[in-house]
Amino acid sequence: MSATQDASAQIPVTVLTGYLGAGKTTLLNRILTENHGQRYAVIVNEFGEVGIDNDLLVESDEEIFEMNNGCICCTVRGDLIRTVQNLMKRKNAFDAIIVETTGVADPAPVAQTFFMDDDVRAKAKLDAVVAVVDARHVLKRLEDTEEAADQIAFADVILINKTDLVTAEDLAGVEARIRSINPYAVLHRSERCGIDIAKVLDRGAFDLDRVLSLDPHFLEHGHHADECGPDCDHDHDHHHHHGHEHGDGHECGPDCDHDHHHHDDPHSVKSISLKAGDLNPDMFFPWINQVTQVQGPNILRMKGILAFKDDPQRYVIQGVHMIVEGDHQRDWKADEPRESRLVFIGRDLNWDVLRDSFQACIAQ
Amino acid sequence: MPTVAPVEVDGFVVRTGFLKDTAFFASGEGEIVLSGQGEKRLRPHKAGLLAAEPQPDGKGLISSGDDGCIHLTRLDGSGELLAERPRKWIDLIAAGPSGAVAFASGRTAWVRFADGREKEFVHERAVGGLAFAPKGMRIAVSRYDGATLWWAGTEGEPVELGWKGAHLGISFSPDGKYLVTAMQENALHGWRLSDAQDMRMTGYPAKVKSFSWSAKGRYLATSGANAAILWPFFGKTGPMGQAPLQLGTRSDNLVAAVACHPKEEVVAVGYQDGMVLMCRFEDNAEVLLRRPGDGPVSSLAWDDAGTRLAFGTEAGEAGLISLED
Numbered sequence: 001m002s003a004t005q006d007a008s009a010q011i012p013v014t015v016l017t018g019y020l021g022a023g024k025t026t027l028l029n030r031i032l033t034e035n036h037g038q039r040y041a042v043i044v045n046e047f048g049e050v051g052i053d054n055d056l057l058v059e060s061d062e063e064i065f066e067m068n069n070g071c072i073c074c075t076v077r078g079d080l081i082r083t084v085q086n087l088m089k090r091k092n093a094f095d096a097i098i099v100e101t102t103g104v105a106d107p108a109p110v111a112q113t114f115f116m117d118d119d120v121r122a123k124a125k126l127d128a129v130v131a132v133v134d135a136r137h138v139l140k141r142l143e144d145t146e147e148a149a150d151q152i153a154f155a156d157v158i159l160i161n162k163t164d165l166v167t168a169e170d171l172a173g174v175e176a177r178i179r180s181i182n183p184y185a186v187l188h189r190s191e192r193c194g195i196d197i198a199k200v201l202d203r204g205a206f207d208l209d210r211v212l213s214l215d216p217h218f219l220e221h222g223h224h225a226d227e228c229g230p231d232c233d234h235d236h237d238h239h240h241h242h243g244h245e246h247g248d249g250h251e252c253g254p255d256c257d258h259d260h261h262h263h264d265d266p267h268s269v270k271s272i273s274l275k276a277g278d279l280n281p282d283m284f285f286p287w288i289n290q291v292t293q294v295q296g297p298n299i300l301r302m303k304g305i306l307a308f309k310d311d312p313q314r315y316v317i318q319g320v321h322m323i324v325e326g327d328h329q330r331d332w333k334a335d336e337p338r339e340s341r342l343v344f345i346g347r348d349l350n351w352d353v354l355r356d357s358f359q360a361c362i363a364q
Numbered sequence: 365m366p367t368v369a370p371v372e373v374d375g376f377v378v379r380t381g382f383l384k385d386t387a388f389f390a391s392g393e394g395e396i397v398l399s400g401q402g403e404k405r406l407r408p409h410k411a412g413l414l415a416a417e418p419q420p421d422g423k424g425l426i427s428s429g430d431d432g433c434i435h436l437t438r439l440d441g442s443g444e445l446l447a448e449r450p451r452k453w454i455d456l457i458a459a460g461p462s463g464a465v466a467f468a469s470g471r472t473a474w475v476r477f478a479d480g481r482e483k484e485f486v487h488e489r490a491v492g493g494l495a496f497a498p499k500g501m502r503i504a505v506s507r508y509d510g511a512t513l514w515w516a517g518t519e520g521e522p523v524e525l526g527w528k529g530a531h532l533g534i535s536f537s538p539d540g541k542y543l544v545t546a547m548q549e550n551a552l553h554g555w556r557l558s559d560a561q562d563m564r565m566t567g568y569p570a571k572v573k574s575f576s577w578s579a580k581g582r583y584l585a586t587s588g589a590n591a592a593i594l595w596p597f598f599g600k601t602g603p604m605g606q607a608p609l610q611l612g613t614r615s616d617n618l619v620a621a622v623a624c625h626p627k628e629e630v631v632a633v634g635y636q637d638g639m640v641l642m643c644r645f646e647d648n649a650e651v652l653l654r655r656p657g658d659g660p661v662s663s664l665a666w667d668d669a670g671t672r673l674a675f676g677t678e679a680g681e682a683g684l685i686s687l688e689d
Contacts, residue, residue, distance in 0.1 A: 058430065059451060059453075061490070063508070065548055067549065078548065079490065083453070086414050086455050088376070088392075089376045089378055089392025089414065090376070090392045090411075090412040091392075092375060092393065118570060118571070
């Protein structure tokens with residue numbers, strides 16, 4: 001019933017996240033000044049000290065809207081809905097939209113806006129979430145805040161910036177830590193955000209047909225893609241345990257050298273990769289619905305490529321919190337092992353239960 | 365037979381309507397076309413135009429843009445800068461009595477009086493819509509979790525009306541007894557102002573973006589479904605417990621804009637595909653006014669006599685439909 005979903009008519013949207021000082025504005029200015037013939041509308045949360053040189057620049061004050069469907073994680077950015085609608089009154093003036101979020105912004109409502117609001121969804125489509133992290137400070141940020149992990153967990157592309165300011169060993173540690181949170185994002189290293197912008201823009205990270213070509217880690221065994229539906233109006237009577245009180249609330253200075261046991265922190269963001277052969281769709285769909293409804297608040301991103309028994313086609317699926325969307329993608333190739341792979345990135349998830357219940361979906 | 369006279373407009377028609385006998389068309393690209401005895405093309409804003417509203421006395425058009433300016437454009441083509449909020453996009457405006465203008469950005473709304481004085485109204489959450497009451501210098505502000513009613517001319521505590529969720533477009537019934545908002549979810553909310561009784565009007569497959577009160581305020585016509593949905597507001601309890609009229613039903617297209625005739629119980633209905641129908645309340649008789657075009661109907665308005673209908677679409681098509689030869 002909603003407006004047409006002609007993909008070619010949808011304006012691509014790139015979301016830039018990252019902590020203050022990581023280099024978001026530097027990256028943004030690089031994108032804007034590079035000679036690529038694209039015209040951008042830029043939505044910023046506040047005009048920063050560094051100027052942004054662009055004709056179409058709008059300041060948008062973060063306004064989180066809860067959707068009245070009883071679902072605590074179904075939030076959208078009301079200000080973005082309005083700004084996108086206003087931009088569409090001048091759709092001849094630009095080709096793409098870049099949203100720069102504040103360092104402390106939760107990326108989920110930003111991403112969900114592009115799936116849950118029908119008007120926005122008809123006009124614009126999320127291309128990718130790009131996180132800029134500062135190689136020097138990211139580990140500290142991950143200690144101190146939840147947002148830093150959320151931004152990394154949510155990202156499709158992660159730019160590790162200021163690599164010239166850390167040693168090779170430190171950089172390796174940073175990369176390992178980022179990978180432990182988000183194993184499927186594409187990582188790039190940069191100094192002063194010097195990167196080929198084609199690696200940042202037009203990624204199609206939420207495009208079911210393109211995910212394969214973007215995701216080397218996934219590619220090894222199969223692949224995955226996504227797009228979520230705006231149909232988050234199922235009965236969401238989930239249990240919600242947001243872990244905002246971090247148990248061991250010790251505060252460390254910048255020179256703190258105690259061992260922080262990241263991986264043992266039950267509240268830290270982790271990922272799990274589930275693997276199987278053919279699945280039974282009659283088991284899988286009720287299971288994924290149940291998992292995302294009950295654990296949606298704690299699931300940041302989810303992606304999967306699935307093989308269903310007696311189904312010649314690959315099925316691709318993706319999710320953000322409780323929003324899940326999937327579709328058949330293409331036939332399995334003859335030389336391709338029929339393998340189902342599903343990745344969850346989340347916080348406070350019971351990984352063992354998830355793994356065991358997934359196993360129950362394997363086709364007999 | 366109705367005749368359609370096209371008017372050339374340079375982009376998305378944000379608002380069309382009439383200033384006395386002169387039709388106006390305001391486009392998102394920034395152009396205002398005044399089409400009366402002759403045609404005037406004006407461009408008061410530095411770039412895009414986000415909203416436009418005719419003054420109730422028909423003497424001028426208030427517009428706002430992404431340059432942060434609020435302009436008055438008069439029928440003779442002269443203009444005046446009324447207010448400016450540098451770097452803000454002003455997309456909400458309302459034209460009130462005695463030359464008063466309301467506008468909003470973020471969580472703040474302002475009323476500017478004809479003498480240039482301004483009064484500021486601050487809310488805890490984002491403003492979603494503005495409407496002047498039919499009588500008195502009173503303004504209603506829809507916001508997150510409800511609406512706030514302010515007396516603009518005097519000091520005093522506002523009246524707060526609560527309902528969870530984001531409230532966007534807002535409108536008083538012509539008799540001032542009801543206040544209705546369109547919500548972020550696919551529903552309308554209403555309050556009977558005498559006792560703040562809540563009214564819920566749901567069942568829409570899409571957001572309600574256009575509403576229009578029928579002659580004497582008997583019905584509120586709305587977009588957002590595959591028919592124009594008209595809620596009855598006569599009687600003591602308004603639409604509560606009543607089924608709405610559904611006019612101009614189409615199986616494959618949503619209604620994008622509505623405009624009730626100023627005198628008769630007839631509504632003009634614009635659809636996603638650009639078609640415009642005229643439907644009679646009594647028997648749902650339909651007259652085709654415009655065939656489908658290139659984009660959704662974005663604005664519809666009758667002249668005071670009810671003989672001409674101005675329309676505009678998101679694709680920049682616009683024109684005047686005359687019911688008389």
